[in-house]
Amino acid sequence: MFDTLARNFDQIFILLRDWLVSFLPAGMRPVAGIVLSVATIVALFPGLFALTTIFERKGLGRIQNRIGPNRVGPFGLLQPVADGIKSLTKEDIVPVSANAAIHFLAPLVLVVAVFMGFAVLPMGRNMVLVDMDCALLFYFAMGASTELAVFMAGWSSRNKYSLLGAMRAVAQMISYEVVLLLSSVAVVMITGSLSLTKIVAAQDQYTGIFPHWYIFTPWGLAGFVMYAIAATAETNRSPFDLPEGESELVAGYHTEYSGFKFALFFLGEYLAMFSISGLGSTLFLGGWSAPFSFLQWVPSWIWFFSKLMLSIFVFIWMRGTLPRLRQDQLMNFAWKFVLPFTIFNLMVTALWRFMGEGWLRWVVCSALLAAAYGIMARVSMRREHFEPRSYRYAE
Amino acid sequence: MSPVFYLVAALTLGGALTAVVLKNTVHCALALTAAFAGLALLFLGLDAQFAGFAQILVYIGAVAILVVFAILLTRGSETPQGSVYSRYSISGLVAAAAVFAVLGWAVLQSAHMLPNEQAVPMADVHDIGVALMGRYVLPLEILAVLLTAATIGAVIVALHEKEDAK
Amino acid sequence: MLGEGILKGMAETARNFFGSFVSKERLTTVQYPEVRETLAENARVFPFLVYDEGMKDGERPEWQAGLRCTSCQICEKECPPKCIFIEKSKDKKPDAFGKMQFYPVRFDIDISVCMSCQICVEVCPFDSIKMDKQFELATDDRFGGLLYDVEALARSNSYYNDIHPTEAAAIDKQRAETKVMLAAKAKAASEAAAAKAAAAAAGEGA
Secondary structure (H helix, E strand, C coil), rough: CCCHHHHHCCCCHHHHHHHHHHHCCCCHHHHHHHHHHHHHHHHHHHHHHHHHHHHHHHHHHHHHHHHCCCCCCHHHCHHHHHHHHHHCCCCCHHHHHHCCCHHHHHHHHHHHHHHHHHHHHCCCCCCCCCCCHHHHHHHHHHHHHHHHHHHHHHHHHHHHHHHHHHHHHHHHHHHHHHHHHHHHHHHHHHHHCHHHHHHHHHHCCCCCCCCCCCCCHHHHHHHHHHHHHHHHCCCCCEEEECHHHHCCCHHHHHHCCCCCHHHHHHHHHHHHHHHHHHHHHCCCCCCCCCHHHHHHHCCCCHHHHHHHHHHHHHHHHHHHHHCCCHHHHHHHHHHHHHHHHHHHHHHHHHHHHCCCCCCHHHHCCCHHHHHHHHHHHHCCCCCCCCCCCCCCCCC | CCHHHHHHHHHHHHEEEEHCCCCCCHHHHHHHHHHHHHHHHHHCCCCCHHHHHHHHHHHHHHHHHHHHHHHHHHHHHCCCCCCCCCCCCCCCHHHHHHHHHHHHHHHHHHHCCCCCCCCCCCCCHHHHHHHHCCCHHHHHHHHHHHHHHHHHHHHHHHHHHHHHHH | CCCHHHHHHHHHHHHHHHHHHHHHHHHHCCCCCCCCCCCCCCCCEEEEECCCCCCCCCCHHHHHHHHHHCCHHHHHHHHHCCCCEEECCCCCCCCCCCCCCCCEEEEEEEECCCCCCCCHHHHHCCCCCCCCCCCCCCCCCCCCCCEEEEEHHHHEHHHHHHCCCCHHHHHHHHHHHHHHHHHHHHHHHHHHHHHHHHHHHHHCCC
C-alpha cells in the first residue's frame, strides 16, 4: 500500500495531466497534453530562474562577508519581483545605427533555442516531453544555435566592443562545445544509445545499496569534471565570464540591450545553466534515480530537481571563489589541457568497455587516468623561466 | 505535399534567394543560416532524425559561424561600393535556369526507377553507426584525414602569419 | 598538484559562507540607516568654522561675535579646488584674546566642490576652520543647497569638543595658556606704565 502511494506520488504530474486532459474530447487529447506539458516547463523554469537569482545574490553575499538583498520582502525573497518590474518598465533603447531586425531577433533566438533544450530532459520517471532516439544530439544542436544568437547580438549593435565581446564569446563557446560533446560521447559509448531515457535507465540499477551512476566510475568521474568545466564555459559563467564581465567590456555582447531584451538575455543565460546542469545530472549523476536503493520511495522528480539545484549551488560557489580567466588563458586551457584529457578519457572508456567485468578494469582505468592527469598537470604547470630584469635609466 | 512542407520549402528557398540578393554580407550569411534551418526541417520531415539534428549542429552551429567569422575578419564586411549585380547577370541567370532545368528533368525521370517503398525505412542511430563503422569505414577515414589536413593547414597558415608579424 | 588551489579556495569560501551565519567577523554588514557605525575620531568630511561661546557683543549674535576667523584668506588661497570665497570686513572687532581683528563678511564654502583635503585646516593660524564629520548632507536644491554661507558653517567650540575631543582639548589648553600669558604681559605692562607714571610724577615733584 505504501508502494502504490509512493508510485502515485512519483507519477503525480503525469496523472494530473491525464486527468486534466480527460475533460476534452478524445481527438484533442494528445495535443492538449503536449500543450499542458510545454506550458508547465515554460512556467516552471523561469520561476526557478527567479529563485536562483535571489539565491545567487544572497549566496555570493554570504561568501563575500555581507548579506545579499534583504529589503524587498522577508529576507529579500521578493527581490526578483522588483527586478522583473524594473526590467519590464525600463525604456527600450535601440542604437540608431544598429541593425534593427537582427537586434530584435537575437534575444528571441537565444531564448527559443535554450527552451528547446528542455524538451528532451527526463525530469522524472516517464516525465520526458519528447522521447527521441537521438535526444542528446538534439540537445547539442540547440546548444549550437545559442552561439549564433550571441553573435547576432554582438554584431547587430554596431558597437566595436560588443562585437569584440561577441567574437570572444563565440570562440570560447565553440572551443568548449567540442569538450562538452566528447565527454558526453564517453557516456554514449558505454550506454550504446543517444536516448537520454535509456541513459538514465542504465544508471537506475543498484548493486547492494550503491547506484550505477557513471560518476562513480573512473572514466565517469573524469568525464564529469571535464563536462562541468565545459558547461561553465558554455554558459559564460565565472570563471569563464570574460565575454560578459562587467569590468572588461561593459557588458560584452549585450551592452546595447536594455529593459526586457536584457532580461531575456539574462533569462537565456540562466536557463542554459539549468538545462546544461540537467543534462549533466542525466548523463553522469543518474538523472532521476535515487542515490541509495533504500531511498527509492522518494519521488524521482525530487531527485532530479535536487541534483539540478545542487549543480546550481556549485556554479554559484565557483563564481564566488575563482577569479576570471583571461581570454588567452581560457583558450589555452581548453585546447591544451581539457581537450587532450577528454580524448584520453574516451580511450580509457573504450578500454573499460572491452575489459569485461571485474576489479581489474577499475584499477587499470583509474591508474591510467590518474597518470594522465599527473603528467598533463606537470607539463602545464611548468613556469616560464624569467631572467632577472635589467633596467636602463635615461641619462 | 502537406502545408508544412510548403512552408519549410518557402523558408529554404527564401533564405537561399535572400542570401544572394542582399547587399550586406553578414545579412547574407544569416539568410543562408535560415536556409540551413529549412534543410534541417526537411530532413526531420522525412523522419531522418540523425541527419536533421546533425545538420543543425554542424551547419548552423559551426559552418554558419565560420562563414560569419570569415566575413568579419576579411574585408567582406564593408558595404560594396557599386552594385552587387555584375554586368553579366542576364547570361548568368540563363545559365542557372538551364542547369536547373537539366537537373529537374533528371530527377523527375529517375523517380519512376526507384523501388516502390510502402513505408519509409527507419534507420535509427544504431544502424547509422554500424554502417559507418562497417560498410562505409573507408570514406569515413578518408574524411577524417581530409579534416586533419585542413586543420593542420589552418594552423600552419596562422603560424606563418605570426612569424611574419614578428 | 593541479586543481589543489581551486579546492583550497572553495574550502575557504565554504567556510566563509557557513561562518557568516554564526560568527560576527565573517559578516560585517551594518543595517544602515537603522544602525549607524561611529566614525573614527579623526574622520573628516567638510569644513566648518569654530566660534567661541560666551562672547557678548550687544549688536551681533553669539556665533558671529565669537567667530575665530580673522579673514586672513590663507585658506582661500591654499584651497586646491578654490571652493572657499571670503569677503573681508572694513572694520575690526575684538577677538577672544581682546585683540582687534578683521572678521569675514562673507565666508562661502561650496561643498559640492570641496575635496576634503584638509589643507585649509592645516594652514589656518587661528584654529578657526576645522573638519566636521557629518556626511548625510544630500539636498534636492540643485542651485544653492550645497553652498554653505558663514551662518551655516559656524559651529560652537563645544560642538568641536564633541566631535574631535583630543585635538579640541589640546587647542583649548593652548588658548588658555595664551590667555594667561597675555594677561600676565598686560599686568606687567600696566605695572611698568604705572611705575613709569609714578616715576614721572615723582621726578616732576622733586
